Amino acid sequence: MKKPYFITFEGPEGSGKSTQIKLLKDFFAKAGYNVLTTREPGGTFAGDKIRETLLNKDCGNLEPETELFLMLAQRCEHLRKVIRPALKKGTVVLCDRYFDSSMAYQGFARGLNPSKISEIHHAFLGDFLPDATILLHITPEKGLERAKHNGAKQLDRIESESKEFHNKVFNGYETLAKNDPQRFIELDASGTAQELSDKIICALKKKFTDLP
Ligand code: TYD
DSSP states (O other), X not given: OOOOOEEEXXXXXXXXXXXXXXXXXXXXXXXXXXXXXXXXXXXXXXXXXXXXXHHOGGGOSOOXXXXXXXXXXXXXXXXXXXXXXXXXXXXXXXXXXXXXXXXXXXXXXXXXXXXXXXXXXXXXXXXXXXXXXXXXXXXXXXXXXXXXHSTTOOOOTTTTSOHHHHHHHHHHHHHHXXXXXXXXXXXXXXXXXXXXXXXXXHHHHHHOTTOO
């Protein structure tokens, strides 16, 4: 059986993760892998309901802890009912956001202690981290501009946060990547989608030598 990799995509708003996930899915599918693409918050019926609450502007300023526990609740459903079973069956899982989003957004940006978040996460969800995490770098200004032009959709509750908040997310990701260079693959998200996809595939092939 081919090794079923668990690969997550992280980055500020508008970093182009969804396009890159589609392109990477095509790469794995062409190479003969079964591939599942999924996202957080979401990934299950209950997770999507929690997502609606988390992103709904009418919820206003949720307490940081409320936000964290909702993120962890949807992750518990997602990890146990979707991600782990897929990996067990030999399916590659490509996930749009995961644990590092909780660290960057609820930790570095909302001000909850990142070590505590990591502790809670590991205590309840186990020591289970992605095989690789692709971090797409884009400045908060450029990313939010892209997010705004992404269809006709209005900015959601978290996207509508202050510039300062988004700068903290950006810096938080840099710290996370610096602390775990083995897992993170950092790439500049500017340039064309195809150029970026080629860079992602090249980096993954270097990391996982069994990839074609
Ligand atoms: P989404 O529309 O998926 O954003 P994007 O297209 O930029 O990925 O919304 C997900 C939002 O949830 C995004 O603002 C990041 C946030 N988030 C957290 O704050 N913590 C988390 O643990 C996760 C998974 C997401």
